[in-house]
Amino acid sequence: MMAHFSYVRPRSLKEAIGHLAENGARVHAGGTDLLGCLRDQVFDVRKVVSISGLSAMRGVEQVAGGGLRIGALTTIAEISEHPLIRKHYTALAQGASEVASPQLRNQGTLGGNLCQKPRCWYYRGEFHCMRKGGDVCYAAGGENQFHCIFGSGGRCFIVHPSDTAPALSALDAQVEITGPGGLRTMPVENFHVHPEDDVLRETWLERGEIVTAVRLPAPQASLKSTYRKIRARRAWDFALAGAALALELDGDRVVDGRVVLSGAAPVPWRSLLVEDTIRGKTLDDRTIDAAADAVVKGARPLAKNKYKLPLFRGMIQEELRRIHQSAGADG
Amino acid sequence: MEKPNPKRSLSNHRISRRSFMAGVGAGTVCVAASSRLFASGGGEKEEEVINADSLSKLSLHINARDHHLLVEPRWSLLYVLREKLGLTGTKEGCSRGECGACTVLIGHVPRYACLTLALEAEGAEITTVEGLLNGEELGAVQTAFAEEDAFQCGYCTPGQIMSVEGLLRKNPSPTTEEIRIAVSGNLCRCGAYSHIFKAAEKAAKARSK
Structure with missing residues (x-):
C-alpha cells in the first residue's frame, strides 16, 4: 500500500498549475511512473494533482506550416498507431511502439514518458544515492550492467529510460511547457538535465510547470527516420542500446542528419561524432565502419557494461545499412 | 498487500x-x-x-x-x-x-x-474476468483457454484472458504476431505461451461465428 496523499482532479490547466506550485505536489497523467515511484518510496508526495481529465491536452493536430502538435496527455499507444506519425515521423512511431508493454502504452502518456524517473535499481531501491541527495553513487562500484557509458559527469550513471525522447530529439521537436509564468518552449534536445549540471533533477521543469505538448516540424520528403531498441527481452525492457536516426538523404548520400542514442547516457545522447562522420557521405561500407568507430568514441564503460560498446557499434552499422538499402530501393 | x-x-x-x-x-x-x-x-x-x-x-x-x-x-x-x-x-x-x-x-x-x-x-x-461470462456460461476467450489448456498454474490466466479479450474487441481477426504482442505485457512463468496463442486464435474464430 502506498503512503497517504491528498488528491485533486482540477478542471482546468490553470487550476492544475496552481496546485502543482505547492510544496510536495506531483502531477499524475497516466500515473504509471508516479505510482511505481510511490510504491517504491522513491520520493514523498503530499498531493497528487491529476490532469488525466484535461481532454484538451490529449490528441494530435496539424498546425500551420505543416508540423504536428501532440498533446502531452496523448497516450503512447495512440502515438504508435497515428497514421501521420507513422508516415512522416517514423522514428517516433517506432519508439512509441517499443515502450514497455501494451498495457503501459495504453495508459502512459507522451508527457509522462519524457518526464519519467530513472530506472537505476539503486535509485529505485532503498539507497540514499546521489540523485536522492546522498553523497554516493552506488552503481559506480556496484551492479552497473545496465548503466551509462557516456555523460555521467562522474556523479550519476543512470541511462535515460525514454524511447520517445531520443526520437523526438532526432526529429528536432520542441517541448511546450506551461507553468505559473505562462508558456515557454525549448528543444527536446535540451529538456533533460546532465548530472554535472544538476544531479537532483531529470528535466528543466521548474516547480509548478508541466509539459503540455510536443511540436514536430513540418515533414520533409527527404528525411528518413528510424528508431532501434536492443534489449534483453523483446517486451517490457528498457534499452540496453538504442538509437534514433533522422537523416536527410539525397539518394544514399547523407546531406545532414541527427543521431540520438538511448541506453547510453543519463540524457538522450546526441552523437555529434556519428553525425559528423556520415554528413555529406554516401553510406558505403567505409562510412558505416567509421560511424561504428565514432558511436563509441569517448565512451567510458563501467566494470559490468563493457558489452555495450560492441552492441552500439553493431547496432549503428545495422541501422545505417538498412537505411542505405532502403534508399537504394527507393532510388 | x-x-x-x-x-x-x-x-x-x-x-x-x-x-x-x-x-x-x-x-x-x-x-x-x-x-x-x-x-x-x-x-x-x-x-x-x-x-x-x-x-x-x-x-x-x-x-x-x-x-x-x-x-x-x-x-x-x-x-x-x-x-x-x-x-x-x-x-x-x-x-x-x-x-x-x-x-x-x-x-x-x-x-x-x-x-x-x-x-x-x-x-x-x-x-x-468475471464480466466475460454470458450468464452461467464462460465467454469465448475463457472457453478457448480451457479447451486449449492455455495454463498450468493458472495465476496469470485472468490477465492473459483480459489482454486477449481487449485485442479481439479492437481487432477481431489478429495475426499470430499481433497476438504475441497483445499478451507481451502478461508474464506466464509456467511458459504456456504457445497454448495461449492457440487459445487466442480459437477465440477469434469462435467470436466471428
Missing part, C-alpha cells in the same frame, strides 16, 4: 470509519443510480481536494453494474476490486506493472489495475 491501519487517527475523515462500515457493510452497495463526483463543467468553482487520509464517495461501473463505495485517494483499482468488491478474479502479482496479472479492460482497453488509482477509474466502463 498491507491493509490500511484502522487504528490511525480518524479525526480528519470527512466520513468516519464507523459510518463507512455501517453504510457499506461488507464494502459495497450496488444501486442503479450513478452520482459522478467529478462532474465536468459546472461554473467557476474549483475542484475540491480530497484529503490524504479521508474517504470519499466513488462510483465505479464494473461489468455493467454500478458500484458506490468510499475510497482513500491512495487505493488502487486492484485493491478496490479485490478487497472491497470481492472481485478476486483479477490477480495481484507484482503490484508495480511488471507482471500483468491484474490486467482489466478500462473502456475496452487493457490496463494494469495495480497502476490505476481507483479514483482515476471513475466514469469508465471497467471489465474484469
Whole structure:
C-alpha cells in the first residue's frame, strides 16, 4: 500500500498549475511512473494533482506550416498507431511502439514518458544515492550492467529510460511547457538535465510547470527516420542500446542528419561524432565502419557494461545499412 | 498487500470509519443510480481536494453494474476490486506493472489495475474476468483457454484472458504476431505461451461465428 496523499482532479490547466506550485505536489497523467515511484518510496508526495481529465491536452493536430502538435496527455499507444506519425515521423512511431508493454502504452502518456524517473535499481531501491541527495553513487562500484557509458559527469550513471525522447530529439521537436509564468518552449534536445549540471533533477521543469505538448516540424520528403531498441527481452525492457536516426538523404548520400542514442547516457545522447562522420557521405561500407568507430568514441564503460560498446557499434552499422538499402530501393 | 491501519487517527475523515462500515457493510452497495463526483463543467468553482487520509464517495461501473463505495485517494483499482468488491478474479502479482496479472479492460482497453488509482477509474466502463461470462456460461476467450489448456498454474490466466479479450474487441481477426504482442505485457512463468496463442486464435474464430 502506498503512503497517504491528498488528491485533486482540477478542471482546468490553470487550476492544475496552481496546485502543482505547492510544496510536495506531483502531477499524475497516466500515473504509471508516479505510482511505481510511490510504491517504491522513491520520493514523498503530499498531493497528487491529476490532469488525466484535461481532454484538451490529449490528441494530435496539424498546425500551420505543416508540423504536428501532440498533446502531452496523448497516450503512447495512440502515438504508435497515428497514421501521420507513422508516415512522416517514423522514428517516433517506432519508439512509441517499443515502450514497455501494451498495457503501459495504453495508459502512459507522451508527457509522462519524457518526464519519467530513472530506472537505476539503486535509485529505485532503498539507497540514499546521489540523485536522492546522498553523497554516493552506488552503481559506480556496484551492479552497473545496465548503466551509462557516456555523460555521467562522474556523479550519476543512470541511462535515460525514454524511447520517445531520443526520437523526438532526432526529429528536432520542441517541448511546450506551461507553468505559473505562462508558456515557454525549448528543444527536446535540451529538456533533460546532465548530472554535472544538476544531479537532483531529470528535466528543466521548474516547480509548478508541466509539459503540455510536443511540436514536430513540418515533414520533409527527404528525411528518413528510424528508431532501434536492443534489449534483453523483446517486451517490457528498457534499452540496453538504442538509437534514433533522422537523416536527410539525397539518394544514399547523407546531406545532414541527427543521431540520438538511448541506453547510453543519463540524457538522450546526441552523437555529434556519428553525425559528423556520415554528413555529406554516401553510406558505403567505409562510412558505416567509421560511424561504428565514432558511436563509441569517448565512451567510458563501467566494470559490468563493457558489452555495450560492441552492441552500439553493431547496432549503428545495422541501422545505417538498412537505411542505405532502403534508399537504394527507393532510388 | 498491507491493509490500511484502522487504528490511525480518524479525526480528519470527512466520513468516519464507523459510518463507512455501517453504510457499506461488507464494502459495497450496488444501486442503479450513478452520482459522478467529478462532474465536468459546472461554473467557476474549483475542484475540491480530497484529503490524504479521508474517504470519499466513488462510483465505479464494473461489468455493467454500478458500484458506490468510499475510497482513500491512495487505493488502487486492484485493491478496490479485490478487497472491497470481492472481485478476486483479477490477480495481484507484482503490484508495480511488471507482471500483468491484474490486467482489466478500462473502456475496452487493457490496463494494469495495480497502476490505476481507483479514483482515476471513475466514469469508465471497467471489465474484469468475471464480466466475460454470458450468464452461467464462460465467454469465448475463457472457453478457448480451457479447451486449449492455455495454463498450468493458472495465476496469470485472468490477465492473459483480459489482454486477449481487449485485442479481439479492437481487432477481431489478429495475426499470430499481433497476438504475441497483445499478451507481451502478461508474464506466464509456467511458459504456456504457445497454448495461449492457440487459445487466442480459437477465440477469434469462435467470436466471428
